[in-house]
Amino acid sequence: MNITIVRRRCGYGMGGAESYCANVARGFKKRGYRVTVVADESSLEGIPFKRARVAGRGSVLKNLTFFMESQAVLKKLDSSLVYGLSRVRGADFLRISDPLHAAWLDLGYENSLFAAFRRHFSLRHSLLLWQERQAIRTCKYIVTNSRLVKDQLASYYRVKSEYVFTVYNGVDHERFRPLPEDARNQAKNALGMSPGETAILFAGSDFRRKGLFCLFNAISRMDREVVLLVAGGEATPEADALCRQLGISDSVKWLGYRLDMERLYQAADLFCLPTLYDPFANTVLEAMACGTP
Missing domain, CATH: 3.40.50.2000 (Glycogen Phosphorylase B;)
Known part of the structure; x- marks a missing residue:
């Protein structure tokens, strides 16, 4: 079985979601699956890496080019299952661990009128919302790491609960443990x-x-x-x-x-x-x- 994992950056020391990507890629490989990571940057050794190049310096171009480039790379791969950890079209399983952008626009700004303005007139936010909708509407199933996001998916995108699985984050107790x-x-x-x-x-x-x-x-x-x-x-x-x-x-x-x-x-x-x-x-x-x- 060929499992393809999509995340813009994959590896340790980059952030929680990037470390998760590295852990799940290694976990699949350990269980005997053939694993490929599609990313702009990956520091994993021993796991094939197909680059979806990010262009530009601002977040608008970076997000858009990775969204488009990852689709082009996926079309060339013989994937039995696509596990999307970033906004990507047509994933078999789409894991949403980053903030749901539609919810963040409402929660992150005290003035709701300001949030509405940014939602409709900001190029960056409009593109992120479009990518988010595309990813959610074209995937088969969604994995969340909290009930909060599962509820927000129902509220903002009317995603039925039977298509959403909540799997909470774990922690490595060998690495993270109390010391004298x-x-x-x-x-x-x-x-x-x-x-x-x-x-x-x-x-x-x-x-x-x-x-x-x-x-x-x-x-x-x-x-x-x-x-x-x-x-x-x-x-x-x-x-x-x-x-x-x-x-x-x-x-x-x-x-x-x-x-x-x-x-x-x-x-x-x-x-x-x-x-x-x-x-x-x-x-x-x-x-x-x-x-x-």
Whole structure:
């Protein structure tokens, strides 16, 4: 059986959905299936990779070109089953773990009139909604990782429940597990911190949706000194400007993309993800598995 997995990026250290792609590709291969990954970028060794090139620098062109290029690549493959982890037409199973864009437009903007304006007149949002509709309406079945998204599919796209399966995220307890206090102190020392310093960890690449700016404001109002560890991306001009405005620049450590997330959970005294909308954040499970409050 030839299983083709579609995701724009696949590999570890890129994000939760990208790590899931890597895990499921390896899992299928381990069970004896022939697996091919269709992506613009893949770091998996030993699994065939067919590139669907992403063009342009902005998100509009990147999303559109991957949507179109992945279709062209899929037509050339002899796939017994297509497992779509990105917006893709005609998947046998479409897994929706990223935010449902139609729902995010309503949830992410307080002013509903503003959301309606962006929905109808923003090129980026219009294209994402079109791709989302195409993916949902042309797939055979949908897999969600939360009941929230299953309910939203019914509300926004009238998808009948018998075509939707909810499979919750799992966590690797061999990798993400509690460690003794001395090992946690060593993890903190590796980040240039002393055991007595209080470390708060944030993990995520979509800073606005994941609530990083809300966390900045909260830290600026705290009456004790803490160090905020930010993993998942480099400082953006907007984030850097807000840190300076709030006077917390010296309290924030930007760690970028990391392959050793388990060490960060073990170094942190607290994990904080004040997300505005998240179907099912892998980071919460990972922090819990490491014993991080």
